[in-house]
Amino acid sequence: MVLQPSERHYGDWNHRRLGPWCSPTGSPAPLSCETGCGEGSWILVCRLLVPTQVSLLSMEEDIDTRKINNSFLRDHSYATEADIISTVEFNHTGELLATGDKGGRVVIFQREQESKNQVHRRGEYNVYSTFQSHEPEFDYLKSLEIEEKINKIRWLPQQNAAYFLLSTNDKTVKLWKVSERDKRPEGYNLKDEEGRLRDPATITTLRVPVLRPMDLMVEATPRRVFANAHTYHINSISVNSDYETYMSADDLRINLWNFEITNQSFNIVDIKPANMEELTEVITAAEFHPHHCNTFVYSSSKGTIRLCDMRASALCDRHTKFFEEPEDPSNRSFFSEIISSISDVKFSHSGRYIMTRDYLTVKVWDLNMENRPIETYQVHDYLRSKLCSLYENDCIFDKFECVWNGSDSVIMTGSYNNFFRMFDRNTKRDVTLEASRENSKPRAILKPRKVCVGGKRRKDEISVDSLDFSKKILHTAWHPSENIIAVAATNNLYIFQDKVN
Amino acid sequence: MLSKGLKRKQEEEEEGKEALAVDTWWLGPGHPAVAHAPPAVASRSLFDLSVLKLHHSLQQSEPDLQHLVLVVNTLRRIQACMAPTAALPPMPSLPTAPGIADNLLASSDASLSASMASLLEDLSHIEGLSQAPQPLVDEGPPGHPTGGAPPSLGALDLLGPATGCLLVDGLEGLFEDTDTSMYDSELWAPASEGHKSSPEDGPGKEEAPELDEAELDYLMDVLVGTQALERPPGPGC
Numbered sequence: 001m002v003l004q005p006s007e008r009h010y011g012d013w014n015h016r017r018l019g020p021w022c023s024p025t026g027s028p029a030p031l032s033c034e035t036g037c038g039e040g041s042w043i044l045v046c047r048l049l050v051p052t053q054v055s056l057l058s059m060e061e062d063i064d065t066r067k068i069n070n071s072f073l074r075d076h077s078y079a080t081e082a083d084i085i086s087t088v089e090f091n092h093t094g095e096l097l098a099t100g101d102k103g104g105r106v107v108i109f110q111r112e113q114e115s116k117n118q119v120h121r122r123g124e125y126n127v128y129s130t131f132q133s134h135e136p137e138f139d140y141l142k143s144l145e146i147e148e149k150i151n152k153i154r155w156l157p158q159q160n161a162a163y164f165l166l167s168t169n170d171k172t173v174k175l176w177k178v179s180e181r182d183k184r185p186e187g188y189n190l191k192d193e194e195g196r197l198r199d200p201a202t203i204t205t206l207r208v209p210v211l212r213p214m215d216l217m218v219e220a221t222p223r224r225v226f227a228n229a230h231t232y233h234i235n236s237i238s239v240n241s242d243y244e245t246y247m248s249a250d251d252l253r254i255n256l257w258n259f260e261i262t263n264q265s266f267n268i269v270d271i272k273p274a275n276m277e278e279l280t281e282v283i284t285a286a287e288f289h290p291h292h293c294n295t296f297v298y299s300s301s302k303g304t305i306r307l308c309d310m311r312a313s314a315l316c317d318r319h320t321k322f323f324e325e326p327e328d329p330s331n332r333s334f335f336s337e338i339i340s341s342i343s344d345v346k347f348s349h350s351g352r353y354i355m356t357r358d359y360l361t362v363k364v365w366d367l368n369m370e371n372r373p374i375e376t377y378q379v380h381d382y383l384r385s386k387l388c389s390l391y392e393n394d395c396i397f398d399k400f401e402c403v404w405n406g407s408d409s410v411i412m413t414g415s416y417n418n419f420f421r422m423f424d425r426n427t428k429r430d431v432t433l434e435a436s437r438e439n440s441k442p443r444a445i446l447k448p449r450k451v452c453v454g455g456k457r458r459k460d461e462i463s464v465d466s467l468d469f470s471k472k473i474l475h476t477a478w479h480p481s482e483n484i485i486a487v488a489a490t491n492n493l494y495i496f497q498d499k500v501n
Numbered sequence: 502m503l504s505k506g507l508k509r510k511q512e513e514e515e516e517g518k519e520a521l522a523v524d525t526w527w528l529g530p531g532h533p534a535v536a537h538a539p540p541a542v543a544s545r546s547l548f549d550l551s552v553l554k555l556h557h558s559l560q561q562s563e564p565d566l567q568h569l570v571l572v573v574n575t576l577r578r579i580q581a582c583m584a585p586t587a588a589l590p591p592m593p594s595l596p597t598a599p600g601i602a603d604n605l606l607a608s609s610d611a612s613l614s615a616s617m618a619s620l621l622e623d624l625s626h627i628e629g630l631s632q633a634p635q636p637l638v639d640e641g642p643p644g645h646p647t648g649g650a651p652p653s654l655g656a657l658d659l660l661g662p663a664t665g666c667l668l669v670d671g672l673e674g675l676f677e678d679t680d681t682s683m684y685d686s687e688l689w690a691p692a693s694e695g696h697k698s699s700p701e702d703g704p705g706k707e708e709a710p711e712l713d714e715a716e717l718d719y720l721m722d723v724l725v726g727t728q729a730l731e732r733p734p735g736p737g738c
Contacts, residue, residue, distance in 0.1 A: 142563075143562070144562050144563045145562060145563075232566055233563075233565070233566070251566040251567060252566070279570060280570060280573075280574055281570065282566055282567045282570050284567065301567055301570060301571060334544075334547060334575055334578055334579055334582075335575070337571065337574055337575065337578070338571050338575060341567070341571060388547070391550070392550060394554075394568075397567075397568055397571070
């Protein structure tokens with residue numbers, strides 16, 4: 001998508017604090033993906049909850065999930081650990097937004113359709129479908145419990161009226177079909193309206209069954225289950241641009257699957273040493289190139305990225321390109337390796353760049369330059385002096401994700417204290433925002449936040465020692481073409497959008 | 502005796518340094534701030550913390566491999582830093598990880614590496630016991646998967662010399678009708694050849710009594726068995 005400088009504008013943003021399922025008030029928000037992040041502000045469209053009771057209700061037959069969720073107001077105090085959101089993903093059009101949680105549930109939100117009567121409702125997302133994707137399992141041989149937590153969700157491009165997505169826990173990937181039903185056949189000859197067989201002797205006439213409209217029902221059905229292929233924990237799945245294959249990556253191996261074949265997969269990367277004594281590095285993330293179906297990258301716990309070409313060999317243990325930045329001697333410490341471990345890797349939409357997230361920074365790499373990143377953004381460098389404490393409480397192992405906006409001009413990632421950061425690659429401006437119910441006021445602009453690293457703390461700043469490390473934004477998503485973002489904070493899903501005057 | 506005196510002296514120094522920002526101690530030997538603190542003390546405390554983390558990680562039913570590898574690598578890095586200062590570090594003050602810490606601290610560099618590696622080997626052994634079908638390894642041209650199930654990679658891991666004892670213990674552990682404390686102790690068996698004797702030698706800590714009871718049970722079983730066979734009891738009973 002070509003950006004025109006004239007299309008960049010920063011408007012006056014109004015912030016509205018909304019309760020669950022409530023519709024936004026005020027004027028509509030015309031959107032443009034070219035809008036940067038630095039000057040403008042963001043508004044809270046809605047805060048969505050994924051409560052346990054709603055999921056249970058949606059499992060009953062013949063119930064319109066959407067109606068229940070629209071009228072169901074939840075108090076966040078009922079949230080359990082199962083409600084903690086573990087992944088967030090927009091589909092390719094941005095119409096749908098899927099979340100997965102620790103309880104193995106997938107909740108899909110759909111964008112409110114634009115209508116003349118309720119223009120202000122555009123941009124709001126409502127629950128579209130809820131289903132239990134994964135159940136807890138028990139491996140009897142190893143006496144191990146397999147968590148049902150959804151690690152990743154990836155949408156397939158839409159090719160017909162139904163939607164398809166992949167969801168995975170630690171061991172099993174599933175392909176789900178989400179389809180709508182708004183008609184039902186009526187007028188069967190052999191069955192009555194309740195579906196019971198009729199006595200043939202009572203049938204005196206024949207009629208043609210007709211399709212009559214019914215209340216919209218959204219149903220999710222598992223179409224494929226890809227199991228028993230991963231010894232270690234799956235951390236990534238990625239759909240190939242050929243739309244026929246996808247890959248799943250665990251700590252030591254990456255497998256290539258065909259969507260139609262569930263009982264076998266190709267192993268394309270295997271870094272497990274023959275002697276486990278030599279294990280010093282694991283795979284942390286992997287992704288296919290957005291356009292070249294033969295190319296993919298995977299990152300490691302040592303801060304390296306390998307780009308592989310499946311045309312070179314069947315087993316891609318030899319990389320085509322190797323991206324690594326030399327360690328800065330002045331910052332060397334016992335924790336150097338831990339903080340260099342890459343928690344997420346994402347191709348840009350253009351396919352020319354890759355973005356990596358390690359503990360303290362986000363880096364942008366040009367595929368044509370392997371020896372260092374072209375851009376490095378400090379997410380929360382004030383934590384560098386706190387690494388010991390963060391090592392002690394295991395926060396140093398937190399895996400933050402990172403995302404591109406639709407035009408690859410802005411990148412976003414999460415931090416602690418429910419903060420998330422955006423970096424404008426063109427203007428080099430950055431902003432820190434907070435996804436928090438307590439700090440949200442209706443009709444107020446979402447105020448940029450600032451962390452005080454030393455000296456006198458200003459009125460609206462927060463000191464490093466006051467940060468709440470239990471409130472971490474690990475999962476975020478950006479609409480593919482508009483400035484709408486989804487930010488997951490524990491069991492809350494915040495949807496923000498920009499607004500132009 | 503000399504080591505004890507050295508320990509006390511370093512602890513006194515540590516108390517005297519409390520006024521310093523604790524965080525700067527961990528910035529590594531290359532950091533200027535470390536010049537103000539005794540690096541041996543900093544390294545040792547961090548070593549103890551890392552050992553504790555390793556212990557906790559392996560107590561999980563299925564450890565997080567990334568976490569485990571990073572902690573192990575950090576331990577190796579600390580060990581490399583501590584090696585020149587060398588007197589054996591004193592017993593750790595953390596009571597919850599005595600067995601592991603005893604073994605790791607009492608070992609030489611080479612055996613420490615072997616211990617770490619053997620712990621990782623344990624994971625491989627556990628994974629290898631799974632009968633779940635492995636993904637096909639594509640050894641032919643793309644698009645032509647190899648037929649049949651490949652050999653379990655876990656089985657290959659059991660052939661290493663470091664795990665010879667583990668293999669025997671593991672198989673015995675599978676078929677022995679014993680309580681779970683035996684299985685728990687099995688996990689630590691390859692950490693050191695002398696692990697099973699360490700609870701007897703080391704200071705009494707929380708885990709040592711459990712191992713002694715299990716060993717006593719085993720010895721009693723042997724005694725009953727040998728008495729039934731009208732054999733004289735073995736030595737050490």
